[in-house]
Amino acid sequence: MTLETVLDTLDKDRDGALERLFTLLRIPSISTDPAYKAECRKAAEHMVADLSSIGFDATVRDTPGHPMVVGHNDSAGADAPHFLFYGHYDVQPPDPLDLWDTPPFEPRIVERPDGTAMISARGAQDDKGQLMTFVEACRAWMGATGALPVRMTVFLEGEEESGSPSLPGFLSGNADELKAEAALVCDTSMWDRDTPAICTGLRGLMGEEITIHAADKDLHSGLFGGPAINPIRVLSAILASLHDDDGRVTLPGFYDGVQETSDAVKAQWAALSFNPAEFLGGAGLSQPAGEADRSVMEQLWARPTCEFNGVTGGYTGEGFKTVLPAEASVKISCRLVGDQDPHAIRAALRERVEAMLPTDCRASYIEHGSSGGISLSPNNPSVQRAKTALVDEWGVDVPTIGMGGSIPVVGQFKDLLGMDCLLVGFGLDDDRIHSPNEKYELSSFQRGARSWARILDALSRPVV
Amino acid sequence: MTLETVLDTLDKDRDGALERLFTLLRIPSISTDPAYKAECRKAAEHMVADLSSIGFDATVRDTPGHPMVVGHNDSAGADAPHFLFYGHYDVQPPDPLDLWDTPPFEPRIVERPDGTAMISARGAQDDKGQLMTFVEACRAWMGATGALPVRMTVFLEGEEESGSPSLPGFLSGNADELKAEAALVCDTSMWDRDTPAICTGLRGLMGEEITIHAADKDLHSGLFGGPAINPIRVLSAILASLHDDDGRVTLPGFYDGVQETSDAVKAQWAALSFNPAEFLGGAGLSQPAGEADRSVMEQLWARPTCEFNGVTGGYTGEGFKTVLPAEASVKISCRLVGDQDPHAIRAALRERVEAMLPTDCRASYIEHGSSGGISLSPNNPSVQRAKTALVDEWGVDVPTIGMGGSIPVVGQFKDLLGMDCLLVGFGLDDDRIHSPNEKYELSSFQRGARSWARILDALSRPVV
Numbered sequence: 002m003t004l005e006t007v008l009d010t011l012d013k014d015r016d017g018a019l020e021r022l023f024t025l026l027r028i029p030s031i032s033t034d035p036a037y038k039a040e041c042r043k044a045a046e047h048m049v050a051d052l053s054s055i056g057f058d059a060t061v062r063d064t065p066g067h068p069m070v071v072g073h074n075d076s077a078g079a080d081a082p083h084f085l086f087y088g089h090y091d092v093q094p095p096d097p098l099d100l101w102d103t104p105p106f107e108p109r110i111v112e113r114p115d116g117t118a119m120i121s122a123r124g125a126q127d128d129k130g131q132l133m134t135f136v137e138a139c140r141a142w143m144g145a146t147g148a149l150p151v152r153m154t155v156f157l158e159g160e161e162e163s164g165s166p167s168l169p170g171f172l173s174g175n176a177d178e179l180k181a182e183a184a185l186v187c188d189t190s191m192w193d194r195d196t197p198a199i200c201t202g203l204r205g206l207m208g209e210e211i212t213i214h215a216a217d218k219d220l221h222s223g224l225f226g227g228p229a230i231n232p233i234r235v236l237s238a239i240l241a242s243l244h245d246d247d248g249r250v251t252l253p254g255f256y257d258g259v260q261e262t263s264d265a266v267k268a269q270w271a272a273l274s275f276n277p278a279e280f281l282g283g284a285g286l287s288q289p290a291g292e293a294d295r296s297v298m299e300q301l302w303a304r305p306t307c308e309f310n311g312v313t314g315g316y317t318g319e320g321f322k323t324v325l326p327a328e329a330s331v332k333i334s335c336r337l338v339g340d341q342d343p344h345a346i347r348a349a350l351r352e353r354v355e356a357m358l359p360t361d362c363r364a365s366y367i368e369h370g371s372s373g374g375i376s377l378s379p380n381n382p383s384v385q386r387a388k389t390a391l392v393d394e395w396g397v398d399v400p401t402i403g404m405g406g407s408i409p410v411v412g413q414f415k416d417l418l419g420m421d422c423l424l425v426g427f428g429l430d431d432d433r434i435h436s437p438n439e440k441y442e443l444s445s446f447q448r449g450a451r452s453w454a455r456i457l458d459a460l461s462r463p464v465v
Numbered sequence: 466m467t468l469e470t471v472l473d474t475l476d477k478d479r480d481g482a483l484e485r486l487f488t489l490l491r492i493p494s495i496s497t498d499p500a501y502k503a504e505c506r507k508a509a510e511h512m513v514a515d516l517s518s519i520g521f522d523a524t525v526r527d528t529p530g531h532p533m534v535v536g537h538n539d540s541a542g543a544d545a546p547h548f549l550f551y552g553h554y555d556v557q558p559p560d561p562l563d564l565w566d567t568p569p570f571e572p573r574i575v576e577r578p579d580g581t582a583m584i585s586a587r588g589a590q591d592d593k594g595q596l597m598t599f600v601e602a603c604r605a606w607m608g609a610t611g612a613l614p615v616r617m618t619v620f621l622e623g624e625e626e627s628g629s630p631s632l633p634g635f636l637s638g639n640a641d642e643l644k645a646e647a648a649l650v651c652d653t654s655m656w657d658r659d660t661p662a663i664c665t666g667l668r669g670l671m672g673e674e675i676t677i678h679a680a681d682k683d684l685h686s687g688l689f690g691g692p693a694i695n696p697i698r699v700l701s702a703i704l705a706s707l708h709d710d711d712g713r714v715t716l717p718g719f720y721d722g723v724q725e726t727s728d729a730v731k732a733q734w735a736a737l738s739f740n741p742a743e744f745l746g747g748a749g750l751s752q753p754a755g756e757a758d759r760s761v762m763e764q765l766w767a768r769p770t771c772e773f774n775g776v777t778g779g780y781t782g783e784g785f786k787t788v789l790p791a792e793a794s795v796k797i798s799c800r801l802v803g804d805q806d807p808h809a810i811r812a813a814l815r816e817r818v819e820a821m822l823p824t825d826c827r828a829s830y831i832e833h834g835s836s837g838g839i840s841l842s843p844n845n846p847s848v849q850r851a852k853t854a855l856v857d858e859w860g861v862d863v864p865t866i867g868m869g870g871s872i873p874v875v876g877q878f879k880d881l882l883g884m885d886c887l888l889v890g891f892g893l894d895d896d897r898i899h900s901p902n903e904k905y906e907l908s909s910f911q912r913g914a915r916s917w918a919r920i921l922d923a924l925s926r927p928v929v
Contacts, residue, residue, distance in 0.1 A: 204687060208785050217749030222772045223668060223870025226800050227764035228745060230754035233773035233795075234708065241705035244698065281692060285681030288824040290694035300691030308686050309697035310788050311779035316796065320628075321672050321833040323798055323870075324774050331697075332780060334787055336690050360752040369785040406687025406787075 003146055004458045010141040011450050018137045018450065019110075019120075019443075021051065025090070025129050026108040026122040032067050032091035033163040041067040041159045044090045048157055051136065055143045057155060062175075064167035067091065067159030071178070074139070074155075076148035077461070083152040084460060085181040085420070087410060088132030088188065089161035092124035093435045100437035110443065118443040127434035130441035131187040131426055132157065134449030141454055150461035154181060158410070165409060172417045180418045183383045185456070188408065189426035191445070192273065192400055197391045197452065199384055200424035201377040202302055202403030203411055205337035207346050208369025211354055212330035213239075215362050219315075220325040230361050232329040233314045239357050240331060243307055247293040250307045250335075252349040258340030262303045266379070270298050273400055302403025305374075306336045332369070336405065343371035372412040375422070376403075383423045383460065390455035391425070394448060425456065467610055468922045474605040475914050482601045482914065483574075483584075483907075485515065489554070489593050490572040490586040496531050496555035497627040505531040505623045508554045512621055515600065519607045521619060526639075528631035531555065531623030535642070538603070538619075540612035541925070547616040548924060549645040549884070551874060552596030552652065553625035556588035557899045564901035574907065582907040591898035594905035595651040595890055596621065598913030605918055614925035618645060622874070629873060636881045644882045647847045649920070652872065653890035655909070656737065656864055661855045661916065663848055664888035665841040666766055666867035667875055669801035671810050672833025675818055676794035677703075679826050683779075684789040694825050696793040697778045703821050704795060707771055711757040714771045714799075716813040722804030726767045730843075734762050737864055766867025769838075770800040796833070800869065807835035836876040839886070847887045847924065854919035855889070858912060889920065 011018070030044035031037040045061050045068045052059035052072040059072030070090065095105035103109055108122035120130060135155075142149050156179060160167055172179060192198040215232040216225075245251050262270075277297035281287055291300035300306075314329025316322035335346055347368070354364045377384060379401045391399040404424075414420045427445035428434070475482070494508035495501040509525050509532045516523035516536040523536030534554065559569035567573055572586035584594060599619075606613050620643060624631055636643060656662040677696040684693050709715050726734075741761035745751055755764035764770075778793025780786035799810055811832070818828045841848060843865045855863045868888075878884045891909035892898070 204690075206687075206787070208787075210785070215750070220748055221870065222770070222774060222798055223670075223800060223868070224765075225748060226668075226770040226772050226798075226869060227755035227759075227768055228741070228753040228761045229748060229750060230752075231772055233776050234704065237701045237704035237773070237776075240698065240701035277692070284684055284689060284693060286679070286693055286825045288694075289692040290823065290825070291691035295691075297692045301688075304691055306686070306690040308690050308695055308789060309701070309779065310686060310786060311781045311790070312697050312701075312793060313777050313781040315773065315775035317775045317777040317781075321674070321796060321798070322774060323670070323672075325772060326775070329776060332785060334686055334690075334785070336687060359754065361750045361754070404687070405690060406685065 004455065006145045007141045007454045008451055010145040011137065011454060014141070015447060018133070019446070022120070022130060022133045022446065023108045025133065026124055027106055029106045030091050030159065031094050032160050034094055038067070041091055045070050045157070045159055048090055052155055055140045059155070062171070064171055066167040069159065069167070069171055070155070070157035071175075072155045074149050074153045076143070077150055077152045081150070081152045082460065083154070083181040085154045085156055085179060085184045086135050087156050087158070087184050087186045087414070088135065089128045089158040090132070091159045091162050092127070092129065093162050095123045095437070097437065102438055111440070119440040120443060120446060121438060121440050123439055125439050126428050126432040126441040127439065128161065128188050130446055131428065131449070134427060134446060135185070135187055135453045137450040138453035138457060141450070142457060150457050154179065161410070168410065169413055169417065172413055176418055180420060184414050184420050184422045186408070186411065186422050186424050187426050187449070187453075189404065189424045190428040190430060191426070192402060194429060194442070195395065196397050196399065197395055197425065197427065198400050198402045199387055199391070200404050201379060201381075201384060201401045202338070203375040204305070204405055204407055205341070205343060205372040205374040205412065206407045207335040207337060207343035207371050208332070209347055209350060210330060210332045210367040210369060212328050212365045213358070213362055214328045214365065216325065216327050219327050222323040222325045225325055229325050230359055231325055232362060233326060235357070235359060235362055236312070236314065236329045236331060239354055240309060242353065242357065248291050250305070252307070252346065252353060254349055255305070255307075255346060257345070258342060259305060260339045262299055269400060273402070301405040303338055305338050305341055308334055308336070310334050334369070336407070338374040339376065341374060343373055347371065372407060372409060375411050375415060377421055381421065383421070386459040386462065387423055387425055387456045390459040391452055394452045394455050425452070427452070468919065470609045471605045471918045472915055474609040475601065475918060478605070479911060482597070483910070486584070486594060486597045486910065487572045489597065490588055491570055493570045494555050494623065495558050496624050498558055502531070505555055509534050509621070509623055512554055516619055519604045523619070526635070528635055530631045533623065533631070533635055534619070534621035535639075536619045538613050538617045540607070541614055541616045545614070545616045546924065547618070547645040549618045549620055549643060549648045550599050551620050551622070551648050551650045551878070552599065553592045553622040554596070555623045555626050556591070556593065557626050559587045559901070561901065566902055569903075575904070583904040584907060584910060585902060585904045587903055589903050590892050590896040590905040591903065592625065592652050594910055595892065595913070598891060598910060599649070599651055599917045601914040602917035602921060605914070606921060614921050618643060625874070632874065633877055633881065636877055640882055644884060648878050648884050648886045650872070650875065650886050650888050651890050651913070651917070653868065653888045654892035654894060655890070656866060658893060658906070659859065660861050660863065661859055661889065661891065662864050662866045663851055663855070664868050665843060665848060665865045666802070667839040668769070668869055668871055669805065669807060669836040669838040669876065670871040671799040671801060671807035671835050672796070673811055673814060674794060674796045674831040674833060676792050676829045677822070677826055678792045678829065680789065680791050683791050686787040686789045689789055693789050694823055695789055696826060697790060699821070699823060699826055700776070700778065700793045700795060703818055704773060706817065706821065712755050714769070716771070716810065716817060718813055719769070719771070719810060721809070722806060723769060724803045726763055733864060737866070765869040767802055769802050769805055772798055772800070774798050798833070800871070802838040803840065805838060807837055811835065836871060836873060839875050839879065841885055845885065847885070850923040850926065851887055851889055851920045854923040855916055858916045858919050889916070891916070
């Protein structure tokens with residue numbers, strides 16, 4: 002059987018796969034730091050060479066920032082279904098360096114007493130380790146059979162960790178080349194160490210910064226305190242008005258487009274080994290603070306939020322200064338689900354602010370992004386086929402889950418290319434991505450590659 | 466007549482007086498900056514020498530910080546009434562230097578087209594110019610008559626601009642030496658350019674810093690947003706609860722001890738040329754924001770406030786960060802009047818905070834001072850005698866006024882030495898103290914000295 006041969010090939014070449022990942026991990030492709038510009042290009046060129054070696058027509062594609070990598074492999078034949086794989090070759094800065102047990106760009110295997118092993122390096126998981134699970138799956142298919150089971154485009158970005166400034170332009174400018182039946186993204190986590198998961202829901206994000214302006218300069222709180230309006234007081238009243246006592250957001254129309262979670266999905270979630278007390282306890286909390294009548298899981302995966310990410314005004318240094326500030330500001334982000342319209346919500350928020358402004362105050366606004374929520378039906382054909390493949394590999398029931406966060410590229414694939422994303426990843430919650438001592442489980446790397454080999458096979462077949 | 470001789474002496478020695486002030490102004494005695502420690506001592510030693518030259522038994526008195534200057538002049542005889550004059554020889558830093566039209570420590574006279582002149586320098590008003598009005602008055606009395614009309618102690622501080630850390634200890638440790646019938650303080654302003662004023666009411670101050678602690682670390686607003694409590698939301702609700710719609714503070718017992726302003730005082734205030742629209746307009750405001758049923762003047766001089774001086778929490782830099790902060794904090798100051806008890810108000814504030822804390826949140830507190838309001842009866846004998854002297858000098862009705870601010874030393878004289886303060890000063894609202902291009906009207910300096918010469922005379926006489 003063809004797939005068995007491919008999986009055997011992966012198993013036999015484990016050492017080679019690890020060495021190839023290590024080579025990539027040794028390149029400090031830190032996209033946010035201009036000092037590492039050449040290293041980012043080096044990583045892109047390395048990936049082009051690697052993809053070329055396994056039958057991809059791959060090129061480095063310049064952008065105003067770090068380059069993109071695009072490679073096409075049509076070995077499956079012109080009639081085979083076409084998928085796009087997205088990953089990113091750039092990494093977060095490793096600071097603070099002194100908290101690393103081993104140097105961040107000298108990857109190594111660290112074995113635990115129980116015999117499990119992990120790969121330690123910056124990027125070991127996010128996203129070099131994850132993207133190489135897919136590349137190794139392709140390599141095995143090419144090695145074992147001389148072809149991939151589907152037409153593939155591999156698309157790697159080098160600015161994911163620095164806000165992806167070049168991405169929308171590149172997607173729009175190369176839409177025909179990049180559009181495929183669906184995108185495969187390996188940048189998410191497993192449910193737990195033994196259970197992979199398919200993420201079918203991501204929350205969107207509406208970001209807004211609001212500044213309340215009062216007097217034309219900071220005033221002395223003794224000489225003006227009383228008659229002079231205090232913008233912190235105005236801002237506090239506005240913020241306090243945004244939630245009711247049950248934790249619901251009070252903006253008119255805020256919940257328009259929010260779908261109720263179906264009983265079937267709720268039942269599936271209930272079957273997951275999710276412990277709300279443990280989840281909250283991990284952050285030093287004990288009681289869910291969101292909407293009163295919703296479970297923690299629903300609050301995270303299926304309900305919108307309106308959160309205050311930062312507030313500032315007046316004197317905030319050590320000690321005390323008797324100032325009446327001229328202004329106060331807040332950064333607000335709303336996580337959105339279903340069909341909530343980020344633009345309508347921004348408008349409702351501004352309307353609330355304006356309605357609560359007293360005489361002598363005005364507000365100014367800065368937009369910080371608008372993306373709607375993403376949801377894929379559990380019945381989507383790609384989801385169904387990937388699920389079968391993952392069940393075969395891991396031998397467990399594979400849940401479709403939501404994620405509270407947002408992955409901007411997923412929204413952009415949808416908005417700019419009309420393309421859904423299949424989100425399958427092999428990270429674990431304790432991988433310390435963006436932090437010192439980032440790691441990736443050796444089993445995630447090896448079984449991740451086997452999983453993608455199976456998914457590629459499944460994607461080439463009709464849904465049963 | 467003796468007083469006329471003293472005033473003549475002052476008029477004849479105007480150039481000498483100005484040169485002596487310039488000598489003091491040339492010493493950059495910036496108390497808050499350790500680099501100017503030696504300059505502070507130099508200013509103290511200069512004042513000791515100057516006071517010694519006019520019959521004071523004056524010494525530099527070391528403290529844990531910058532030294533005090535204490536000088537006694539008993540030339541009036543053992544039976545004469547004893548007064549203490551308080552001033553400070555330290556100044557604010559001159560930054561930003563590039564906004565000064567002339568160098569801050571190179572004092573000079575700047576003449577206006579209309580013939581009026583001002584002294585330009587850091588400290589020209591606050592407080593070197595003001596304190597030298599008193600010293601020059603003493604010099605003229607000594608020069609013209611060989612004696613002062615009252616027993617005087619001059620007490621100069623060198624840490625007023627840096628929080629007076631050594632003052633309470635020095636007052637307690639030298640109470641017997643410093644206690645007098647009343648203290649004379651020259652650190653306030655005139656009503657307007659032609660009208661001096663006696664300040665008989667100062668608001669007290671209760672300062673409190675409150676931090677709301679939620680999760681044990683900053684959280685990701687996507688991964689935790691919803692179920693994790695947001696401390697900015699908690700803090701905003703607390704702050705929004707502190708005032709009602711009419712601008713009144715809602716803490717139970719907050720207004721205990723606040724006396725209603727008498728009709729007589731209100732009538733006196735109404736006669737003053739105070740224009741609320743102009744006052745607010747100077748800060749870019751148009752509408753009084755304090756208690757709805759109180760005039761601006763009452764709000765400033767006779768009503769307490771609860772103001773937010775600074776608020777901070779979460780990410781406050783450029784751009785956006787999707788963080789759920791672990792904590793948020795506010796600095797609050799209440800200006801107090803009458804017999805309001807700062808300790809009771811602090812307790813009520815903390816009680817409100819604790820009552821509004823949800824599960825999983827706790828609050829921590831930092832005290833930033835507690836001083837009650839100060840009020841002197843307009844019928845106080847020192848006030849009556851000073852008023853007569855000022856009317857004689859300026860030829861106008863002299864109002865007793867309130868001030869919205871707090872002068873901590875006034876409260877400390879009262880609390881630690883049981884001594885009232887007579888607050889007479891010759892500053893103007895546009896003197897730009899603490900700012901670039903600080904100035905003092907030449908007329909303030911010259912007529913201020915004449916005013917003190919008259920007040921010293923008046924204080925030696927019985928009230929008529």
